[in-house]
Amino acid sequence: MSYAAILRPIARPGLGERLIDALLSGRGIWPAVPAIIVLTVVAVIPFVILLSLGFSDIVVSRGEIASQTFSLDHLRNALTDPLYWTTFQRSLTLALSTTALCLVFGYPVAYLFLVGGRWTKRLILVLTIAPLLTSGIVRTYAWLVILGGRGVVNSTLMGLGMIDQPIRIMNTHWAVLIGMVQIHLPVMILPLIAVMSRHDSRLVEASENLGASRLGTLRTVILPLSVPGIGTGAALVFTLSYTTFVVPQLLGGGNYLNAATMIYEQVVYSLEWSKGSVSSLILMVTCLIVLVAIALATNHFTRWTRGRDA
Amino acid sequence: MMQGRPGPATKIATAAPVLRIGAVSKYFGTFKVLEDCSLEVAEGEIVTLLGPSGCGKTTLLRAIAGFWEADGGTIEIDGQEMARVPVNHRPVGVVFQSYALFPHLTVERNVGYALRMRGLPRAESEARVAAALETVSLTGFENRYPAQLSGGQQQRVAMARVLVMEPRVLLLDEPFNALDAKLRGTMQVELRQLIKRLGLTSIFVTHDQEEALTMSDRIAVMRAGRIEQVAPPDEIFDRPATAYVADFIGTSNFWAARAEAGAVRLPDGQSAVTTLTGDVRLMARPHNLRLEVGDAGPWRGRVAFHRSIGPLVEYHVDMADGATIKVAAMRQSIDRPVADGAPVSIRIVDPALCAVYPH
Numbered sequence: 001m002s003y004a005a006i007l008r009p010i011a012r013p014g015l016g017e018r019l020i021d022a023l024l025s026g027r028g029i030w031p032a033v034p035a036i037i038v039l040t041v042v043a044v045i046p047f048v049i050l051l052s053l054g055f056s057d058i059v060v061s062r063g064e065i066a067s068q069t070f071s072l073d074h075l076r077n078a079l080t081d082p083l084y085w086t087t088f089q090r091s092l093t094l095a096l097s098t099t100a101l102c103l104v105f106g107y108p109v110a111y112l113f114l115v116g117g118r119w120t121k122r123l124i125l126v127l128t129i130a131p132l133l134t135s136g137i138v139r140t141y142a143w144l145v146i147l148g149g150r151g152v153v154n155s156t157l158m159g160l161g162m163i164d165q166p167i168r169i170m171n172t173h174w175a176v177l178i179g180m181v182q183i184h185l186p187v188m189i190l191p192l193i194a195v196m197s198r199h200d201s202r203l204v205e206a207s208e209n210l211g212a213s214r215l216g217t218l219r220t221v222i223l224p225l226s227v228p229g230i231g232t233g234a235a236l237v238f239t240l241s242y243t244t245f246v247v248p249q250l251l252g253g254g255n256y257l258n259a260a261t262m263i264y265e266q267v268v269y270s271l272e273w274s275k276g277s278v279s280s281l282i283l284m285v286t287c288l289i290v291l292v293a294i295a296l297a298t299n300h301f302t303r304w305t306r307g308r309d310a
Numbered sequence: 311m312m313q314g315r316p317g318p319a320t321k322i323a324t325a326a327p328v329l330r331i332g333a334v335s336k337y338f339g340t341f342k343v344l345e346d347c348s349l350e351v352a353e354g355e356i357v358t359l360l361g362p363s364g365c366g367k368t369t370l371l372r373a374i375a376g377f378w379e380a381d382g383g384t385i386e387i388d389g390q391e392m393a394r395v396p397v398n399h400r401p402v403g404v405v406f407q408s409y410a411l412f413p414h415l416t417v418e419r420n421v422g423y424a425l426r427m428r429g430l431p432r433a434e435s436e437a438r439v440a441a442a443l444e445t446v447s448l449t450g451f452e453n454r455y456p457a458q459l460s461g462g463q464q465q466r467v468a469m470a471r472v473l474v475m476e477p478r479v480l481l482l483d484e485p486f487n488a489l490d491a492k493l494r495g496t497m498q499v500e501l502r503q504l505i506k507r508l509g510l511t512s513i514f515v516t517h518d519q520e521e522a523l524t525m526s527d528r529i530a531v532m533r534a535g536r537i538e539q540v541a542p543p544d545e546i547f548d549r550p551a552t553a554y555v556a557d558f559i560g561t562s563n564f565w566a567a568r569a570e571a572g573a574v575r576l577p578d579g580q581s582a583v584t585t586l587t588g589d590v591r592l593m594a595r596p597h598n599l600r601l602e603v604g605d606a607g608p609w610r611g612r613v614a615f616h617r618s619i620g621p622l623v624e625y626h627v628d629m630a631d632g633a634t635i636k637v638a639a640m641r642q643s644i645d646r647p648v649a650d651g652a653p654v655s656i657r658i659v660d661p662a663l664c665a666v667y668p669h
Contacts, residue, residue, distance in 0.1 A: 202410035210424035304414040
């Protein structure tokens with residue numbers, strides 16, 4: 001091939017190609033526009049409508065909204081209603097203890113992943129990800145089989161002669177907690193593994209070479225470096241378990257009330273959309289407060305990352 | 311902090327070795343990574359493990375540090391068998407390839423790490439950290455994080471971090487890999503002088519022959535899990551024990567010849583002494599060859615290519631028999647380099663420096 005052929009001027013690209021190039025250049029928010037449109041239609045607009053319901057007095061006549069006036073009554077009613085306080089308190093306790101237990105059970109698994117051999121790592125990944133391939137509802141139903149009156153736990157304990165009649169686990173706070181921890185454990189383990197394996201594995205060797213015991217290495221090297229993972233995992237598990245609906249509904253029996261099941265009853269059974277709207281708002285705001293607290297705590301323990309670009 | 315140690319030069323010959331590696335073997339599955347490696351390192355000596363990647367040099371270093379167990383053989387430090395001594399109790403300091411500094415700790419806390427883990431009193435620990443930082447000229451950097459330091463500074467922190475614990479054996483795993491070429495040269499000389507000043511017994515691992523020649527008192531050339539030759543740099547360079555060592559260190563020319571009656575005839579008409587008979591391989595360094603313009607000599611060829619490497623000019627000469635021979639000549643301002651394509655003949659300067667290997 002002659003050089004002349006290679007050096008021939010490149011044909012001007014068509015309009016479509018130039019448009020796509022401009023999109024991919026990363027200037028502006030254009031690549032995100034489709035997602036923004038979808039989210040606006042299916043999330044932002046409905047949410048604004050829902051909020052408007054919570055802050056207005058509506059008079060309905062003949063199936064149509066006759067008048068809608070701004071009002072803080074629903075919010076005031078909610079904040080003075082003891083049922084709200086106990087329900088949100090229960091949700092918060094449940095979510096925080098789920099988060100704490102997920103950390104307690106998940107961290108050792110992530111540690112094992114860090115120090116383990118190739119096959120240990122593979123096994124942990126498979127066992128962590130496999131449950132995510134089935135739906136949460138299916139996994140929750142599995143607990144009915146395990147925790148029920150004639151379930152695996154009770155029949156084993158009775159078979160061993162440790163109890164003479166089934167203990168009641170199903171439809172209690174404990175059943176909900178057990179289910180929540182199991183369902184959300186992978187969400188804690190995965191960020192921990194991701195953060196831990198980001199660091200040079202020689203750091204652990206360096207620590208041991210410098211005279212640290214395994215516990216010393218865990219305390220002074222692995223733990224401080226995995227704080228971002230703990231933060232991410234805690235934030236995810238907290239958000240999911242604070243707003244969860246399926247697990248309390250199925251394992252807590254019909255009468256276990258947390259924030260999500262309360263909103264469900266308000267909207268679906270008693271058709272009090274204004275109440276549901278206010279409850280959702282409280283749920284969202286309290287969730288954000290906890291998330292900010294987690295973020296601040298994470299930042300506090302990772303001050304060293306700030307010096308990076310200085 | 312370590313000035314009390316006896317200087318290296320006086321003790322090498324007499325004292326018992328600090329580190330004794332006896333017939334160490336290591337398998338990964340059925341694959342033999344280390345085979346019968348033996349090496350003794352004297353007080354204050356720097357021995358380099360040199361070889362291409364996969365030759366087992368890092369494996370041997372990690373076995374000394376205790377990161378993994380050898381499958382056979384012994385590793386002794388000051389006469390004490392190390393097999394049952396766990397990593398964190400070995401008197402060994404490792405400077406890692408990419409330094410492995412703790413990113414979440416300041417320079418001061420990185421350097422003081424070993425002392426904190428040993429539970430030293432705070433005052434003593436602080437004094438020793440300050441002394442170590444002064445040794446590597448990093449005073450004033452105490453509160454920086456590793457990410458805020460240059461590559462050269464990070465390397466010095468890594469040195470200070472192992473120096474504070476006064477190890478009996480210092481292990482350096484390709485410590486210059488993360489540095490750019492220019493800095494590497496300076497740091498090599500600096501680090502060697504520092505280690506020598508402190509009188510530290512060291513094992514240095516590299517695949518870079520120039521680094522090995524600069525840093526070492528002795529070089530152990532490794533090949534496929536075995537140590538091929540252990541000798542001082544000059545001897546390794548001038549009298550490589552095997553063709554592999556000759557090929558790996560420096561530039562070399564090889565050609566086939568026949569040895570008879572204790573001598574082998576060189577292509578330029580001279581002869582070299584050998585104990586071998588039959589088919590042999592001859593090796594000559596480029597600087598042991600001299601280029602003569604014209605085709606007067608018996609070993610003739612044409613210059614195929616030449617290039618200037620600093621003070622030297624390297625010629626690639628295509629010989630009549632098809633081989634290519636590399637010749638190095640000092641660059642002299644009065645002479646113009648021999649032009650490409652010019653007919654030349656090659657003469658061997660010192661036949662005694664030609665190495666003879668079995669075929």
